Amino acid sequence: MKKRPGLASMTAIYRRELLSYVTTPTAYVFVAVFLFSIGLFTFQVGGFFEARRADLSAFFAFHPWIFMVFLPAVSMRLWAEEARSGAIELLMTLPAPTWALVLGKFLAAWTVAAAALLMTIPLWISVNILGSPDNAAIFTAYIASLLMAGAYLAIGSMMSALTPAQIVAFVLAVLVSFLLTALGLPLVLDFFSGILGGGVSEALARFSIMHHFDAAQRGVVEFRSVFYFVSLIALCLGFNALAVDARRGG
Amino acid sequence: MLLQVDGLRKTFGRRVAVDGIGFSIDVGEIVGFLGPNGAGKTTTMRMIAGYLEPDEGVAKIFNIDVAQERRRAQERVGYLPEGAPLYGEMTPWSFLRFVAETRGMSREGARHAVRRAAQDARLGDSIDRPIDTLSKGYRRRVGFAAALLHDPMLLILDEPTDGLDPNQRHAVRDLIKKLGEERGLIISTHSLEEVEAVCTRAIVIDQGRIVADKTPAALIDEHGTLERAFTALTRGEERT
Numbered sequence: 001m002k003k004r005p006g007l008a009s010m011t012a013i014y015r016r017e018l019l020s021y022v023t024t025p026t027a028y029v030f031v032a033v034f035l036f037s038i039g040l041f042t043f044q045v046g047g048f049f050e051a052r053r054a055d056l057s058a059f060f061a062f063h064p065w066i067f068m069v070f071l072p073a074v075s076m077r078l079w080a081e082e083a084r085s086g087a088i089e090l091l092m093t094l095p096a097p098t099w100a101l102v103l104g105k106f107l108a109a110w111t112v113a114a115a116a117l118l119m120t121i122p123l124w125i126s127v128n129i130l131g132s133p134d135n136a137a138i139f140t141a142y143i144a145s146l147l148m149a150g151a152y153l154a155i156g157s158m159m160s161a162l163t164p165a166q167i168v169a170f171v172l173a174v175l176v177s178f179l180l181t182a183l184g185l186p187l188v189l190d191f192f193s194g195i196l197g198g199g200v201s202e203a204l205a206r207f208s209i210m211h212h213f214d215a216a217q218r219g220v221v222e223f224r225s226v227f228y229f230v231s232l233i234a235l236c237l238g239f240n241a242l243a244v245d246a247r248r249g250g
Numbered sequence: 251m252l253l254q255v256d257g258l259r260k261t262f263g264r265r266v267a268v269d270g271i272g273f274s275i276d277v278g279e280i281v282g283f284l285g286p287n288g289a290g291k292t293t294t295m296r297m298i299a300g301y302l303e304p305d306e307g308v309a310k311i312f313n314i315d316v317a318q319e320r321r322r323a324q325e326r327v328g329y330l331p332e333g334a335p336l337y338g339e340m341t342p343w344s345f346l347r348f349v350a351e352t353r354g355m356s357r358e359g360a361r362h363a364v365r366r367a368a369q370d371a372r373l374g375d376s377i378d379r380p381i382d383t384l385s386k387g388y389r390r391r392v393g394f395a396a397a398l399l400h401d402p403m404l405l406i407l408d409e410p411t412d413g414l415d416p417n418q419r420h421a422v423r424d425l426i427k428k429l430g431e432e433r434g435l436i437i438s439t440h441s442l443e444e445v446e447a448v449c450t451r452a453i454v455i456d457q458g459r460i461v462a463d464k465t466p467a468a469l470i471d472e473h474g475t476l477e478r479a480f481t482a483l484t485r486g487e488e489r490t
Contacts, residue, residue, distance in 0.1 A: 008351055008352075008354045008355070008356075009351070009352045009353075009354060011351065012348055012351035012352040013352060015348070015351075016337070016340075016348045019339075019340070019344070020337065020339060023339045024339065085335050086331060086332075086333055086335035087335040087336070087337060089296070089301055089331040089335060090331055090335055090336075090349075090396070091352075092300075092301050093299045093300055093301050093324060093327075093329045093331070094324065094349065094352050094353055095320075095321040095322070095324035095325045095353060095354065096321075096352050096353070096354070097321065247301075248300075248301065248302055248303045249302075249303060250260065250261075250262050250302055250303075
């Protein structure tokens with residue numbers, strides 16, 4: 001009658017969470033606003049046509065900034081809503097490991113982000129019609145973007161576990177995401193360089209999401225960047241699980 | 251022994267919510283938790299269900315320590331939290347499938363368990379309607395069905411009839427009596443009438459301690475009525 005309990009629980013949580021995204025306006029609004037924003041930034045701000053290059057650099061360049069705001073909106077409800085409605089008591093009295101609950105919810109949110117990214121594929125096709133882009137580089141950038149989306153969602157999920165108020169979870173997630181993203185900006189690096197010296201500023205830059213996404217969006221696969229995103233996801237989800245488990249302490 | 255509780259203690263900051271509670275339950279017993287608001291009933295139930303960890307003491311379900319082997323213990327207990335929180339956008343069928351699969355049941359096993367629990371909780375035609383559209387009574391039945399899915403020997407029901415109309419309350423009481431024939435049940439309630447109607451034993455809790463553990467008939471014999479017993483044992487205090 002039973003299969004591997006942790007995996008079965010994770011799959012059940014994943015399916016329920018995904019169902020709640022598609023049966024409420026959240027996912028649709030997110031995907032629509034994401035597509036509108038990315039279009040606006042790519043064509044109006046990024047000068048996609050003016051660049052006269054068959055690549056998607058104008059498209060990928062804005063991903064960190066757009067994800068930073070939109071993905072916390074997707075993840076803010078993951079745990080905060082459970083705490084507000086009291087359903088967290090139901091979840092935590094089921095014999096499911098905490099990691100299965102955390103991972104199931106996270107993967108559902110990541111699926112929504114992946115669906116949004118998939119819907120930008122027509123842009124990739126268009127570039128192929130207009131010229132001869134480096135498709136391997138674009139593919140790499142998509143994978144990096146998906147990993148980066150996972151990192152922002154993991155931050156959001158962790159923040160959502162800290163408060164029963166979705167709006168507080170959203171603000172905290174945007175704040176932490178902004179700090180981690182902005183650390184890689186030359187302006188911020190120069191500021192820290194002036195105060196703490198070049199070495200510290202360079203070290204700080206290595207913790208920046210922007211720093212690791214930069215190389216990937218040019219099509220360069222760096223193991224350390226993949227490691228960075230995977231580690232960031234694992235770290236945030238680990239803290240997420242600890243925050244959920246801490247509820248048992250009262 | 252179905253449930254053995256010994257010296258349970260839980261504090262929230264400086265407030266002592268549960269202060270050394272101990273009792274045991276066997277099959278066929280329906281135990282009513284009575285006490286004023288804030289007496290420690292819900293906290294005790296939450297510790298037995300594995301939602302909260304005790305600061306001291308132990309709760310054992312079939313001799314399995316809930317704090318030490320939480321998941322193994324939770325496999326053997328059905329729990330209906332206060333207010334029966336559910337996911338309103340789901341139908342009872344999809345909600346119960348979700349609970350069954352989160353419990354680790356296979357798809358086929360879950361389907362079978364949902365059919366049986368829905369029948370036991372008398373969900374009828376409401377099984378395919380969104381939970382948000384159901385009456386409070388039916389939503390409570392969905393919560394019951396979720397607690398019954400894995401056919402547990404111990405059921406913990408926190409205020410199962412709270413907020414229900416007299417007809418719904420009557421139906422839920424019938425269900426509790428039926429379930430109690432082959433299981434051990436703990437129900438928390440403010441309704442003294444309910445304790446008299448369904449419980450084989452009443453545990454009165456006041457300020458985190460058990461102040462009486464007797465049959466409802468014995469309490470009535472001692473104090474005249476259950477209401478008088480409640481007032482005398484809980485000192486008629488109102489807490490914040």
